[in-house]
Amino acid sequence: xxRAARTALLAMIATLIAAWVLFPILLISLAAFSSRAQLYSWxxxxxxxxxxxxxxxxxxxxxxVWQSTLNSLMVALFTTVLAVAIGAPAGYALSRFRFPGREGxxxxxxxxxxxxxxxxxIPLAVAYIRWGLYDNLLGVAIVHTALALPxxxxxxxxxxxxxxxxxxxxxxxxxxxxxxxxxxVALPIALPGLAAAAIFTFVLSWNEVFAAAILTLHxxxxxxxxxxAVAFAGAPLDYRFAGGFFxxxxxxxIIFIIRRYLMTLWGVTIR
Numbered sequence: 001x002x003r004a005a006r007t008a009l010l011a012m013i014a015t016l017i018a019a020w021v022l023f024p025i026l027l028i029s030l031a032a033f034s035s036r037a038q039l040y041s042w043x044x045x046x047x048x049x050x051x052x053x054x055x056x057x058x059x060x061x062x063x064x065v066w067q068s069t070l071n072s073l074m075v076a077l078f079t080t081v082l083a084v085a086i087g088a089p090a091g092y093a094l095s096r097f098r099f100p101g102r103e104g105x106x107x108x109x110x111x112x113x114x115x116x117x118x119x120x121x122i123p124l125a126v127a128y129i130r131w132g133l134y135d136n137l138l139g140v141a142i143v144h145t146a147l148a149l150p151x152x153x154x155x156x157x158x159x160x161x162x163x164x165x166x167x168x169x170x171x172x173x174x175x176x177x178x179x180x181x182x183x184x185v186a187l188p189i190a191l192p193g194l195a196a197a198a199i200f201t202f203v204l205s206w207n208e209v210f211a212a213a214i215l216t217l218h219x220x221x222x223x224x225x226x227x228x229a230v231a232f233a234g235a236p237l238d239y240r241f242a243g244g245f246f247x248x249x250x251x252x253x254i255i256f257i258i259r260r261y262l263m264t265l266w267g268v269t270i271r
Contacts, residue, residue: 059242091156159193
């Protein structure tokens with residue numbers, strides 16, 4: 001009886017959390033497929049009758065949407081490459097070596113997330129203007145990399161912890177150097193986890209709005225374009241709902257694709 005009660009309680013909690021996450025997504029999706037007349041009508045129907053693509057097409061035809069989408073993709077790809085290229089070696093070192101200051105380094109990685117990024121807004125903008133990186137996609141990617149690195153390092157550390165060190169040691173006893181053992185043994189085993197970490201970084205960069213909004217003017221990413229349209233240009237409801245839906249879909253598709261590898265973030269792969 002106690003086990004059944006615990007199972008029912010866990011199921012109820014999981015259902016409530018899922019509803020808390022999915023309900024806003026559902027409302028945005030339904031609004032994105034409603035016509036402008038339905039969005040401004042009162043009382044407003046929750047389910048559009050009939051569903052229409054007019055709102056989505058209106059958003060896609062708006063000025064700057066496609067260019068900002070391309071900018072977001074480029075920044076997210078740059079961020080993913082940089083974060084994995086820096087975070088994977090750092091995660092491997094933390095999982096394999098013992099060195100002075102190792103625990104302090106771990107704490108320092110997590111401590112960087114304690115400070116709000118807003119306190120860096122003015123100094124960061126001034127520094128970027130001086131360095132010639134303002135309104136530059138590479139500059140935005142560098143900031144996104146700095147924001148994503150703590151997650152990338154923690155995730156890749158967990159991934160490499162799940163790879164037995166004995167396999168690398170066996171490869172080295174057979175004549176491989178440490179680098180060869182890493183490339184031929186550890187890296188292939190860790191690839192699913194590294195891919196999940198890379199996609200997580202991509203989603204983080206895709207959704208980031210603060211740095212992109214303060215560091216760009218003409219070369220805006222999609223979140224920066226949307227926040228500017230909503231906050232300063234007074235965008236209509238159909239534009240807002242369609243933009244929100246357009247931002248959500250890529251992340252949902254990516255999470256659905258990598259769902260079987262999500263457990264690799266903790267060193268386990270499920271099928």
